[in-house]
Amino acid sequence: MKKIFILLASAFFYTAASAQTTWTVDKAHSNVKFTATHLMVSDVDGIFKNYDATITSSKPDFSDAKFQISIQTASVTTDNDQRDKHISSPDFFEVAKYPTLTFTSTGITKTSDKHYKLAGNLTLHGVTKPVTFDLWYRGTIVNPMSKADDAGFQLTGTINRSDFAFGPSIPNAVVSDEIAIKANGEFGKAK
Template identity: 40%
Template sequence: MKNKTKWKVDESHSEVGFKVKHMMISTVKGAFEDFNATVETENEDFKNANFSFTAKTDSINTKNDDRDKHLKSEDFFNAAKHPELTFKSKSYDGDKVVGDLTIAGVTKEVKLDMDFNGVAVDPYDQTKAGFEISGKISRKDFGLTWNAVTEAGSIVVSDTINMAIDLQFIKQ
């Protein structure tokens, strides 16, 4: 059996972001500020690597304190009861990563686009690998169903969440 190479996330060069439509006329961006990710791989191309990810739900930041407080409440993430969201990969073929995403205690299999941007050695002699992950999930699949309707009949929060995740890992 080959040795597995372990990688840990480089938080200062990574971002876990998302975008969601607000009232179907504008896009709100947000991110989780407190997260961790690791990779174990046997291959330089990272195919079939094991990706693991956690984010603290109370670290959500949409640059609006009232909205962030609402997102942490029982209407959405219920951060007091479900302090983390997690992802564990099942497969990665070089284009798509498939795995179990758990949000607010509900686990669903998701398939996301994942671009491997390569490996490089930084000026401090650390070997790093970069990935860009994108895809769409339905928040309602995870029980995040709160919504409201404006007087004009527009839905306040879209069901579709667009993931925008940039991760850089440091070889251990």
């Protein structure tokens, strides 16, 4: 009987310790941006206005976190209507054919206090490739308004657009092959 009690207690504590917590993005305090170089002399920034993101993790330092991000490509804006129409066209995002781009993490590695390498699969323009981003866990606080836990992250890195057949007819001298990615996310613990 004592062995059964120990086994049950161990199973309970193991289940409680490994319980996954889901965190959802607070879009009012988050953003997803990119930067491309134009004519090799000027940077142009873009932002996506419609996206969703979730994190699941069982550890308070998020060292086992799994990220899922989905972005509506038609929501892209560079603050220039003519350019936005062009990058939404078949020359780039081809939003009618590829309405979403996604990132699903496949692993996370701690590199220093609150800093990680986040690996995953990025699907852009119908092409899926493995990528790795830098992830800064900015901390967790109790939101004074909602009284719930909020966690902050910043994701940075670069991708090559040629890896995704993104803008293949546009020379690198016009739009850089290397595209910088930066996302800031505030996530609330799901209730």
